[in-house]
Amino acid sequence: MARTVLNQADIARALIRISHEILESNRGAENLVILGIPTRGVVLARRIAEAIARIEPTATDVRVGSLDVTMYRDDLGHTRTRTPSRTLVPGSIDGVTVVLVDDVLYSGRTIRAALDALGDHGRPKIVRLAVLVDRGHRELPIRADFVGKNLPSSTAERINLHLLEVDGDEFVSIDGGPVDGGPVDGGDTEGAS
Amino acid sequence: MSSDTAASTPYLIRGATLADGTRTDFVLADGRIAEIGSGLSRAGASIVDAAGLIILPGLVDLHTHLREPGFEQSETILTGSQAAAVGGFTSVFAMANTSPVQDTAGVVDQVLALGERAGYVTVQPIGAVTVGLAGERLAELGAMATSRARVRVFSDDGFCVSDPLLMRRALEYVKAFDGVVAQHSQEPRLTEKAQMNEGALSSELGMVGWPAVAEESIIARDVLLAEHVGSRLHVCHVSTAGSVDVIRWAKARGIQVTAEATPHHLLLTEDLVVGYDARFKVNPPLRRREDVEALRAGLADGTIDIVATDHAPHPVEAKECEWDAAANGMVGLETALSVVHSAVVDTGLLDWTDIARVLSSTPARIGRLSGQGQGLLVGAPAELTLYDPAASRVFGRGNLAGKSANSPYLAMTLPGRVVATFHRGYATVLDGALRPADEISALGGRTDG
Amino acid sequence: MRHLLSTKGMSRDEAILLLDIAEDMADVADREVKKLPTLRGKTVVNLFFEDSTRTRISFEAAAKRLSADVINFSAKGSSVSKGESLKDTAQTLAAMGADGVVIRHPASGAPHVLAESGWIDAGIINAGDGTHEHPTQALLDAFTIRRRLHGGAARGKGLDGVTVTIVGDILHSRVARSNLWLLTTLGAHVSLVAPPTLLPMDMSGWPAESGFDLDAAIDAGPDVVMMLRIQQERMNAAFFPNSREYSRRWGLDDERFGRLARTTIVMHPGPMNRGLEISSAAADSAGSTVREQVANGVSVRMAALYLLLSGDREES
């Protein structure tokens, strides 16, 4: 049985809080580039950028884009072939603050790949990480700077994260173990199904 | 050794089914069919229970490549003879493209002697038409004809005697000893670098095509030459519908032409090339379904006189490679009867009487081979084959008795099975198993003496 | 994808996926660091039994941009030309730990034989086999047409309704065959124009019209004209009388080029015989994609290598 942890309103509130925290830590919206990791991270990045623009009306140039990490993963040959998504880096990232946005933080391997990918696009001054859900079980020394919800879970559990733009509905829920032997979140990919 | 006594041991074959469906017994003694009738008995005879088995006259293959001398890694006269016996054959005509080429009396007599020593079948050498198969000068056809091998069939098979004047001369010359020229009909210029049948599939696969017209145009030329000089022509491995039409026309005109089709051209089609498995590479190539149907119809109406195997062994490396580099040819002796069974008997086009004609009496007659193809008559040489038509088997490497494995039928299900083969009154195959070479050699040598 | 042997049988979805990934690969070429770490530790062998510097360096660049190790094995002048079999060569490459083999071979079907043989477990890319197929060339051609037509919005799109006229030695062209299957799979209409001697004898299974009249084909206003290279040696085999007559009847000369619409895309797989099958004005025009085709070749081959060498080898 899936148990809903966040509903649509909870997600909206979390993103607004994250947006405030980003502004606070960056001391405004200057030199800020928000890059989402496909697929759902891109949606979240766009929403955060919109929230920042509402909170800080003078911040006219919050740059938002996407950073695909498929080609930087370390599990090539261990899983099915992944279809890459598009990378769109808005302008130069040299010397700016880049906030990476992902939906679920788990092993940390996606973020490791994202940091490598980022390095091939330029040299930001600071890189921060924002995630909607942190479910623990890190395999690398990586932590998030901005977290919507900490969700301690067992590796047998499955986190479902749906967003309107991608899935047609919106919630975060948690399932029990893989009773049906079906695919398990985190087995080969981070994020939600 | 028991073989010395076995040589004179009579056989009593009980309850064999004749081509017309009646059942009868046979007694084989002194190399001949001694008695035919029901309820026979013979003191001291080895008894063979032939219940459910069809009895056929020993099969005669007018077109076999035995590879010896020169290519013993592919086949020897002994191993090829064994493959033949396992396939129900009691005689094979050995094609001339050996090394040295069978273009002198010395070489054909050597092949004859090796065949006798092996003892499984009668090995009748074919003589080359031209020296070294080079298509330039006539070989010593007369010397081969008067040698111990008594060559009557002459062929440059593998190559076409494409020079029209040379072909005319060859046809004329063999009249002196009632010979026949067996032509591999392939216009060389139209088939340069050819890899497969020319058509929609060769277009798609990007392979150089072997057009039907390259065969048909040579056959048309040759039948007209044969008519002009009044000689006998035999057309090897007819493969196209157009060729059948040309031969039908020639026969209607009274031209002395005979023709053969191979088992593979009666069963397989060019579609098999799609996977680039070189086991299916053969010359002439596998053709379209329409051609297969035309060959079957031609065999049924007598336009095509005989089935001949074109058994062509090749070593592994000649087939385990890219298609262009692979050798042409398939082994076919072991599978011939089953394939013909599948292609023309199961389809209702021929009955077992016809099979005896196209695989025994007519090939022996075309090749002027005495002692073979005389049918199941009292007093005839004891050359016969017992065949189980109800059997069915997935054909495998273990069913091949020759040296090479380039069979297109591996892993295919084929009907029927040769149970026993008798040559000169002794069994070369019994219960589907080949008898050992030393026993057979002893028997063969004795009978010859 | 286990192997890339032909475009015949490739589904529309597979083709579009590969073209879309090629778009991502093309984006990499515009970055500061033009290299991806994706195939680090993988070994790609370029096994060329025919000389083709262009194709080889395109594959080499593609593999290197994906950080693969590249071994160039030119079979010319090596043990292969001294009679070593394809089987022995393949087993040598397997022993060297090749993950991918890019093979160019004069025999149609050789890549297929290599892929099916069991001699080597590597993924096989056909870089041109005899007169059979040259799938990456067709993919780069499709990619080039799609980009010309849709620009930055090309992703996800096919070539529906696009009319493509392929002109030249269709009979011997692996490029024409691969394009025929791929472009029609993507929704294009293909017509073939050639001397009757240079069309296959039976094209009944081909989803294309064919004809002998280039002028009529030009006047039909195709979206794309693809000129094929004509080999001089065909002349000696009596496929046509001489290059002058060929050029007059089947060359894209200045006059014919002038009759094409401004928007017509002019393609050539290279290397060109300027003045024979294509005039310099046509080859250097704004409609010509000849140079783009070269650049796009690298992107498409990167996509092919990625699809071949990623994913569980045991699967599919």
Ligand SMILES: [Zn+2]
């Ligand atoms: Zn032949």
